[in-house]
Amino acid sequence: MFRNVKLMVISALMVALVTVFTILIRIPIPGTQGYIHIGDVMIYSSSILLGNPAAFVIGGLGSAIADLLYYPHYALPTFIIKGIMGLITARILYRANGTLSMGRVVVAMVAGGVWMCVGYFIYETIVYGLAYGLAGIGFNILQSLGGAALTLPFIRTLLKLKDNLKK
Template sequence: MKTKDICLQGLMIALVTVSTMVFQIPVSATQGYIHLGDSMILLISIFFGWRYGMVAGGVGSALADLLSGYAHWVPFTLVIKGLMGLIIGKAADYAGKEGHFFRLRNLLGSVLGLVWMVLGYFLGGAVLKSSFLVAATSIPENAIQAAAGMVIFLVVGYAFSKAHITKYISVK
């Protein structure tokens, strides 16, 4: 890896961590919180590719859990959010030069990644709580979190696309 790539990856990890921690809405059913970090994972995975999305999503989100007092979720979050970034980045096909942000593959990849996140946290909750039934109570809140992340992603992603952000930072 080049120095530039390492710096970008570190910045993206920090972006996911900070955006996850700066605005948290506690959810009693999941003992977790709704946050802005998922929109950052979506943006990073679409604009910069699966490698950046996977590392920033997994490590950044796991750091946010650790620093927010949810250490018991760190291994689950590392895997869930890392795979989320991988899924989105692999499915996406951002054509930065042409500015086609609203491509079917980008939208489908985003939805697949968010569905994985909801499923992953359901499975992680089932392990932590020793009950699939109890873990199922987290599905609505995680779905709301996913929907909010998608809306923010669409708005910010469209703006980034119009600003041709990849012209200034080329990593693919």
């Protein structure tokens, strides 16, 4: 029972951190209604710490709350896209038993980031047109790679925290 409560509390804190990291530094993307942020750092971190399905809820809900504050029309697609981003990252990390290598973590973050870029491209192309969808691709790649790069120095610490959560 205590373990479940502990995981719920940590998950709630991670949702809040995704929201805060997303709105803390917002760089508007020219020609679109999107913005570059560092919220992906916390999505990747939650995927490493808690795995799935928590990574889906944390990534989706934390990012959607941030969008509700500034770009509410993006909240639902963001919930889906960022949730799946967290889920993909976690699924690759934990697809097989064994230790997590730095290489697997990098591959997982890249795969989650690729999904995020594809997801927003599809959404924006359907809703706003191909030119709009294409305009955001480079910025989404930049955000995804930036989030992964900022997460890398903390991976060893996150893995130690993950082991402590099992206790």
